[in-house]
Amino acid sequence: MTVVKMASKLTFGTGIADWQERINVERMRRERADKARQVLKKHGVAAIVAARPDNTRYLSGLRGSEFVSQLWYVLFFAEDDPVIFQHAGWYHNYPAEAPWIKHWRLARNWVNEGCGPEATEEEAKLFADGIHRELAERKLTGEKLAVVGFDGTATQALIAKGLNVVKGWPLMLEATKTKTVDEISCLKMAYAISDNAWNKTWELLKPGVSETWVVQQAMLAAHEAGADTIPRGNTRSGPNSFDRGISNSGRIIQHGDLVYSAYCGIGYMGYLTCYYRTFSVGATPDRKVLGWYRELIDRMNAVIDAIKPGATTADAAKH
Numbered sequence: 001m002t003v004v005k006m007a008s009k010l011t012f013g014t015g016i017a018d019w020q021e022r023i024n025v026e027r028m029r030r031e032r033a034d035k036a037r038q039v040l041k042k043h044g045v046a047a048i049v050a051a052r053p054d055n056t057r058y059l060s061g062l063r064g065s066e067f068v069s070q071l072w073y074v075l076f077f078a079e080d081d082p083v084i085f086q087h088a089g090w091y092h093n094y095p096a097e098a099p100w101i102k103h104w105r106l107a108r109n110w111v112n113e114g115c116g117p118e119a120t121e122e123e124a125k126l127f128a129d130g131i132h133r134e135l136a137e138r139k140l141t142g143e144k145l146a147v148v149g150f151d152g153t154a155t156q157a158l159i160a161k162g163l164n165v166v167k168g169w170p171l172m173l174e175a176t177k178t179k180t181v182d183e184i185s186c187l188k189m190a191y192a193i194s195d196n197a198w199n200k201t202w203e204l205l206k207p208g209v210s211e212t213w214v215v216q217q218a219m220l221a222a223h224e225a226g227a228d229t230i231p232r233g234n235t236r237s238g239p240n241s242f243d244r245g246i247s248n249s250g251r252i253i254q255h256g257d258l259v260y261s262a263y264c265g266i267g268y269m270g271y272l273t274c275y276y277r278t279f280s281v282g283a284t285p286d287r288k289v290l291g292w293y294r295e296l297i298d299r300m301n302a303v304i305d306a307i308k309p310g311a312t313t314a315d316a317a318k319h
Contacts, residue, residue, distance in 0.1 A: 010188050014226035014268070023189070023269070028182035029061035029100065032175075033076075039175040040078035046143035047077045048168050049131055049158075055149050055172055057270040062098055065090055070150060072107045075134055083134050105130060110153065120153060128157035135163070146171050186271040189226070194266045194273045196225035197233075205281050207255045211235045212248055215261075222266045229267025236260045241278075255282040258289065 012022045036059055040048060050056055051073040053066055064072035065087035072090070075083040085107040086094055095104050108127040110120040135141045141163065147155055148168025158165050179187070200221035204214050215233040223230050234247040238257040253259060259279040266273045280289070302319040 007184070007188065010185060010192060014189065014193075023182050023185045025061070025182070025269070026100075028180060028186075031180045031182070032058050032061075033082075035178075035180075036076060036172075036175045037078050039171050040076075040146070043171060044144060045078065045146050045166065045171065046140045047075060047135065048146035048148060048171060049073060049075045049150070050148045050168060050172070051154075052149035053270065055168075058172070058176060060084060060101065062086075062094075062101065063270075068109065068111050070107075070154065071109050073150075075131060077138070077140075080138060085130065105134075112151075113153065124153050124157035125160075127154060128161045128163075131158060132161045132163060148172050183271065186269045190266060190268040190271050190273050191275065193222055193225040193227045193268060194263055194275050197222040197263050197266065198275070198277055201235075201261060201277070202279065205253065205259055205279055207253060207257075207282055210250050210252055211237055211259075212250045214253075215248060218261075218263065219266075222263070227266050227268060229265065229270075229272065231263070231265030234262045234264070237281075253281055257281045258285075 051070045059076045071087045083103040110123040113120045146168035197218040201218045237259045241258045241260040264274045306316040
């Protein structure tokens with residue numbers, strides 16, 4: 001049986017202090033940007049234009065309006081300061097809040113083509129014009145431009161401007177795969193915060209309560225513990241307690257139910273959890289359920305054993 005070596009626990013909370021080294025956000029922003037630049041240079045890519053919060057925050061240390069995809073984006077250079085194309089609602093007051101960013105522009109967006117075909121075409125052209133203009137000022141229009149997190153409309157608009165577009169996902173995966181010390185601390189904090197949600201779930205699960213109410217209280221507990229991103233939370237009980245099955249149906253929990261919860265997306269400074277737990281309500285699990293649990297643990301340990309230098313994903317997947 002595999003014995004997993006757990007990481008050391010944090011010695012601090014979510015607040016700031018002058019007497020203790022905690023999460024150093026300035027260092028984290030710098031080290032993430034340095035890693036991204038190293039990857040771009042390694043692959044001969046002059047710049048990457050990135051949307052989606054997991055990419056934009058990594059490259060810039062910024063948040064943005066994200067209720068629709070591509071509302072803001074980052075043009076990140078291998079040899080120059082990044083340019084932030086920010087949503088109109090954030091564009092006017094954000095620069096004063098983020099002095100490490102020198103260049104700000106207004107973002108263009110076609111709200112998932114909800115504005116209609118003509119407006120989508122015009123907005124996409126303005127988007128591509130803006131990127132081309134920044135590259136031209138730096139004499140980079142003939143160099144490779146990586147694109148990540150955008151729809152096909154954006155990519156085609158950039159190609160129509162004559163830009164040398166390449167895929168950006170492999171570059172971001174390479175840059176982000178090894179976490180810095182501060183990123184690891186952020187992940188530890190997110191999971192420590194999640195423990196408050198799980199403890200609240202354990203306290204509240206009993207016959208007669210609804211799935212929806214338990215999840216609401218659990219997410220409130222995560223918020224109170226310091227989470228800055230709160231997901232919907234997913235809980236399945238009784239006949240619905242199949243992994244990835246119907247969730248949050250409002251079902252009333254009954255004695256002897258298995259309750260399967262997935263609190264994925266509880267976040268701290270952009271780092272999110274993917275955390276699952278199963279409960280038995282009001283009764284000791286029977287032999288069949290315990291057998292399922294034992295089988296799952298054995299398979300997970302076998303996967304962990306298979307993950308080592310020289311192995312492939314196929315070695316892990318066979319379990």
